[in-house]
Amino acid sequence: MAAPADFEPRDTGKLAAHDQRDAEALTEIGACENHSDPITRERGWPAVCISSVVQHGTAQKLIFMGRAIELARHAVASGSGGPFGCVIVKNGEVVAEGFNQVRSTRDPTAHGEMVGLRAAAQRLGTADLSGCEIYNISVPCPMCLAALYWAKVSKLYYACLPEDADAAGFDNVKIARYLQLPLETQPLKSERIETLHAAALEAYRSWSPG
Numbered sequence: 001m002a003a004p005a006d007f008e009p010r011d012t013g014k015l016a017a018h019d020q021r022d023a024e025a026l027t028e029i030g031a032c033e034n035h036s037d038p039i040t041r042e043r044g045w046p047a048v049c050i051s052s053v054v055q056h057g058t059a060q061k062l063i064f065m066g067r068a069i070e071l072a073r074h075a076v077a078s079g080s081g082g083p084f085g086c087v088i089v090k091n092g093e094v095v096a097e098g099f100n101q102v103r104s105t106r107d108p109t110a111h112g113e114m115v116g117l118r119a120a121a122q123r124l125g126t127a128d129l130s131g132c133e134i135y136n137i138s139v140p141c142p143m144c145l146a147a148l149y150w151a152k153v154s155k156l157y158y159a160c161l162p163e164d165a166d167a168a169g170f171d172n173v174k175i176a177r178y179l180q181l182p183l184e185t186q187p188l189k190s191e192r193i194e195t196l197h198a199a200a201l202e203a204y205r206s207w208s209p210g
């Protein structure tokens with residue numbers, strides 16, 4: 001099933017890419033006492049059985065996504081927030097993890113992806129996350145999908161679709177539809193204070209792109 005048009009980036013490049021083979025393989029992931037993996041052992045993660053997957057790169061994808069799902073479960077179990085988790089990877093190495101902390105921090109923007117992006121940026125010492133890939137339990141909400149663009153993340157892996165979040169009671173689909181409307185017809189009331197446009201532009205003019 002394809003993602004709704006609401007969530008298709010205009011650029012049909014990296015963020016829209018989706019490997020159907022990997023998506024099918026994801027259904028085979030599961031805890032297993034008989035199989036393990038160096039990354040799994042090193043990090044103390046639950047052993048994952050991926051018996052039909054022979055390509056190491058694909059196996060890594062499943063392990064990273066399995067970890068994102070584990071983090072999502074942790075967010076719920078710990079009471080920190082909704083069932084959302086992610087792992088951010090660069091050159092095959094995990095640089096950061098994130099899970100939803102909206103409830104525990106009382107921060108409406110503390111979605112798993114935002115938490116993960118902030119941690120990755122701190123770890124790497126830059127707001128430019130070019131070359132990073134994010135393994136996220138789902139297609140991000142509009143805020144987080146935009147944040148992936150701001151951070152210049154190179155690739156998104158996901159398992160759940162926006163309609164899954166919608167069915168679970170989250171507003172992803174609703175907000176995406178709002179954003180397609182002209183600002184003046186969106187449910188959020190807005191008003192332009194045009195008399196200060198020139199003064200506001202002065203702030204822009206003081207900025208020079210790095």
Ligand SMILES: [Zn+2]
Nearest residue numbers: 111141143144
């Ligand atoms: Zn989000």
